[in-house]
Amino acid sequence: MSMAEFKGKVKNIQDTPFGYTLSVIGGKWKMVIIYLLAENQPVRFNDLKRQIGVITYKMLSSQLKELEADGMVKRTEYPQIPPKVEYSLTEKVESLLPVLEGLCEWGVKNQNKD
Amino acid sequence: MSMAEFKGKVKNIQDTPFGYTLSVIGGKWKMVIIYLLAENQPVRFNDLKRQIGVITYKMLSSQLKELEADGMVKRTEYPQIPPKVEYSLTEKVESLLPVLEGLCEWGVKNQNKD
DNA sequence: CTGTATCCTAGCCGATACTG
DNA sequence: CAGTATCGGCTAGGATACAG
Numbered sequence: 621m622s623m624a625e626f627k628g629k630v631k632n633i634q635d636t637p638f639g640y641t642l643s644v645i646g647g648k649w650k651m652v653i654i655y656l657l658a659e660n661q662p663v664r665f666n667d668l669k670r671q672i673g674v675i676t677y678k679m680l681s682s683q684l685k686e687l688e689a690d691g692m693v694k695r696t697e698y699p700q701i702p703p704k705v706e707y708s709l710t711e712k713v714e715s716l717l718p719v720l721e722g723l724c725e726w727g728v729k730n731q732n733k734d
Numbered sequence: 735m736s737m738a739e740f741k742g743k744v745k746n747i748q749d750t751p752f753g754y755t756l757s758v759i760g761g762k763w764k765m766v767i768i769y770l771l772a773e774n775q776p777v778r779f780n781d782l783k784r785q786i787g788v789i790t791y792k793m794l795s796s797q798l799k800e801l802e803a804d805g806m807v808k809r810t811e812y813p814q815i816p817p818k819v820e821y822s823l824t825e826k827v828e829s830l831l832p833v834l835e836g837l838c839e840w841g842v843k844n845q846n847k848d
Numbered sequence: 849c850t851g852t853a854t855c856c857t858a859g860c861c862g863a864t865a866c867t868g
Numbered sequence: 869c870a871g872t873a874t875c876g877g878c879t880a881g882g883a884t885a886c887a888g
Binding site (some may be wrong): 862864 | 869870871872873874875876877878879880881882883884885886887888
């Protein structure tokens with residue numbers, strides 16, 4: 621067990637691989653958004669909102685913005701009326717998808733199993 | 735791509751596998767704690783604090799309590815003076831460790847790579 | 849050594865209304 | 869359709885002091 625190159629004392633959580641990964645996929649919605657994009661990309665804004673159900677426009681918007689800033693999501697705007705914007709995943713996320721799959725599977729197996 | 739059995743609209747984030755998994759390993763410290771326990775278990779309270787470095791007693795204590803409540807960590811108390819308490823991982827975490835390894839590796843590879 | 853008890857704060861997150 | 873703006877509650881997380 622090596623956990624990659626995460627070694628030594630923690631001075632700054634943000635500097636640990638875990639801290640970075642959590643900053644990118646943590647929070648209440650990002651994993652769900654990435655999952656849904658992976659299943660249906662490209663997806664339009666309101667489609668995404670409908671699929672998630674309980675999220676507010678504000679949260680969806682802000683989370684997508686952060687994911688885009690972190691290079692996880694690509695936003696494509698079609699200048700037409702009515703507006704159309706499509707979201708899809710970048711290559712950066714590709715290597716993360718199997719890991720997310722693992723998190724999801726672990727969640728399924730261990731939820732309500734205590 | 736199936737993402738296990740996570741399907742349909744989200745009514746309650748807590749009910750999604752991602753929501754559950756995040757509730758268990760999310761937050762600022764839990765992944766780091768699990769990682770350190772995996773590397774050195776069993777570990778005493780103050781050893782853990784020293785290894786993490788910047789965490790406060792309160793945070794370490796509360797995070798360990800939550801991990802214990804979630805069945806991730808086993809707490810063993812030795813009734814002696816001075817007190818001695820050892821923390822180790824439960825079997826429940828075993829299947830999660832490779833996934834955490836994946837998160838860590840992804841973090842190492844993608845941090846500072848934008 | 850192994851924690852608690854208090855107090856405090858930044859910011860996550862939500863509800864609602866509004867806009868090009 | 870695809871968002872912003874504004875207001876505010878709640879709570880995760882931190883500083884510090886105390887305790888068995």
